[in-house]
Amino acid sequence: MRLATKVSAFYLAATATLVLVLAAVALIAFRAFSLTAATAHAQTAAEIVRVHLTEAMLLGTIGERQRFLDRLRDVQNLRSARIVRAPLVDRQFGKNRQGEREPDAIEQRVLETGKSYFETVETLTESYFRATIPYVASAYGIPNCLQCHQVAEGSVLGAITVTIDLNVLRQHAILTIAAIVAIIALFAVSLLWLLNRLLRPITVTADEITEVVHGGVEGRFDRRIAARSSDETGRIAREVNRLLDAISQALAQINEPIARVFGWRHQHDNQLQAAVHAVRTMAAIAHFKQTIEEDREISEIYRRLYRLSRDTSAVAEVSLLECRNDEMHAIGDDGMAQTRCCPGCDPAIAASPELCRAYRTEHWVDGLTDPSLCAAQAVTTHHPDWGYLCFPIRFSGQVGAVLQWRLPRAQQREALKGAEQFQRYLTEAAPVLESKRLLAQLKESALRDPMTGLRNRRFLEESIDLLVSQTLRNQRHLAVMMVDIDFFKVVNDTYGHDAGDAVVRFIAKLLQESVRTSDWVIRYGGEEFLVVLVDTAAEAAIAVAEKIRSQLEKSAIPLPQGQTIQKTLSVGVADFPGDGDAFWQVVKYADVALYHAKETGRNRVVRFTPELWHEKEQY
Known part of the structure; x- marks a missing residue:
């Protein structure tokens, strides 16, 4: 419920309650006033009648009392006046009730007790006040009661019953209360209008703050609040606008540099969501970059x-x-x-x-x-x-x-x-x-022979452990071929080092083309090559080595000077782990087999056997 509605409802409820209370108080007050006035009116009429009766008795005109009582009805609001005599008067003057009625129960009680009786009678159509007042004998005054009545002082001589019409008073009371209610209502409406005028800046400002908050949740901070007064409400509006300006500037300071650095386009009208998206994306990119760097x-x-x-x-x-x-x-x-x-x-x-x-x-x-x-x-x-x-x-x-x-x-x-x-x-x-x-290129260049493009001995030393462990785990074999060019020094001495390099490159290319891509061809020394055939036993390696030897023997190697030359090579073959438990031990065995190939005439392939190992010391 809106603040203005709650205040208006509370004010109207309070006003209605006040009107009801005031109406009730007024009714009670008018009733009390009416009864008091009626009582005084009745007592005055009773006293007038008493004085008249006393004078009439002294003047001997007591027989005209009824006409006097009838004339009393002409008095405004006085409906009737009736006199009854006490038994003491009847005993002194005899029963002379001409024009009188017998006393009713109330009058009889008043005659007996000597106490006045007052009663208000209200029906739907009329309202009147009845007063029955006793006449008590008194020795005070001139004339006084004891001059005519032979009774003791304080005796009840009679009673008068007066009825007074209250309808007019009731109508006046209703009209007066209605006027009071109307005045209060008019005042309340005027006050309510004034209160709404005072509350309107507050409620409108509250509505605008609500819209600004909703916009802020959606990331829009372009809305501003109008300061409609110079009091606290206006100060709140100005402070909220300052806050919105600060948030907008902060978001701009976040988004604009990011967009400028990364070349982003704003994909969100929601500034807050754009900032969150930008920060999250940057965090994700930073995490990605850190991950790939590792x-x-x-x-x-x-x-x-x-x-x-x-x-x-x-x-x-x-x-x-x-x-x-x-x-x-x-x-x-x-x-x-x-x-x-x-x-x-x-x-x-x-x-x-x-x-x-x-x-x-x-x-x-x-x-x-x-x-x-x-x-x-x-x-x-x-x-x-x-x-x-x-x-x-x-x-x-x-x-x-x-x-x-x-x-x-x-x-x-x-x-x-x-x-x-x-x-x-x-x-x-x-x-x-x-x-x-x-x-990777630096590492590659460090692990490759620059002249032939083959892997070098450093690559073999750094990588062989992984290959050996895979071979042992899979229970496979590695064939190791140690290859050496026959009489290579003659080439350098006869044709020069450029020719020697050309021979080395030619044989390196021949070796690469003769084995699988999964096999390793290593330039092991100046004119020495080491070939590792993966998942290959020595017997199959001998066939590969023989094929390479035969092809080179038939090949004409072009030299830089335009000449060609034919060369041969010797090959030693050993098996890992068939010939030895350690890879470098098998390399040594292949080298021993190569040495035997050269000793027995060169241009041949020799398979390592234990008989070729003549050294006493162990590897």
């Missing part, structure tokens, strides 16, 4: 981007392309490279990244609004009612990866809204990816 590998970050894509906008399909060496390589949702290209793109972009619009323009491509925007897209080929969004990720001033969303165009609105937020994650992820990529 990831060890780029593949872990790629996996998070896949999950984030699906969580942000419930994207149906996601693909990630990594740009390396002017080529685009597909990355699966496990963060690892894939052999097939992105299913939403023309396979030609793998060799020609410039065909990708996102790669070429370096900004995200909205293929939901216009699927034909990118000529290299293949999304609509498989799903005519689908579209795509492509997000470039910049590394070192150029696009290092492109992430593609594929989903039905019916989800365009939600996807575009999520894409803007997703782009902020990519903005924060880009420098982390770049640093991880640089670290």
